[in-house]
Amino acid sequence: MSDRSRKARVRCLLGFGFTVNALMFTIVGSVAHADYTPLGLIASAVGIFATTWFLLDAGIAYQADLQRRRGGRLPR
Numbered sequence: 618m619s620d621r622s623r624k625a626r627v628r629c630l631l632g633f634g635f636t637v638n639a640l641m642f643t644i645v646g647s648v649a650h651a652d653y654t655p656l657g658l659i660a661s662a663v664g665i666f667a668t669t670w671f672l673l674d675a676g677i678a679y680q681a682d683l684q685r686r687r688g689g690r691l692p693r
Contacts, residue, residue, distance in 0.1 A: 618682060619678070619681075619682050619685075621678050621681075622675070622678040622679055622681075622682050625671065625674045625675040625677075625678040625679075626675050626678075628671045628674070628675070629668065629671040629672050629674070629675045632664065632667045632668040632670075632671045633668050635664055636661065636664030636665055636667070636668050639657060639660040639661045639664045640661050640664075642657045642660070643657030643658055643660070643661050
């Protein structure tokens, strides 16, 4: 596994962790009828977008690793 693929997977896991924390923050704020709930919603939306982006990056890096292992050359 290449460093690029490993870094992409780590980014994906960190993004997922931060997104789950933001969602829990939003849920607790919503139950408590807090004033900061919209901030939590925005953080959750950004986290979901970023996690999706990181997941796609990890998938692309994994596919590039597979192609390299099979002997195919990829353009840089």
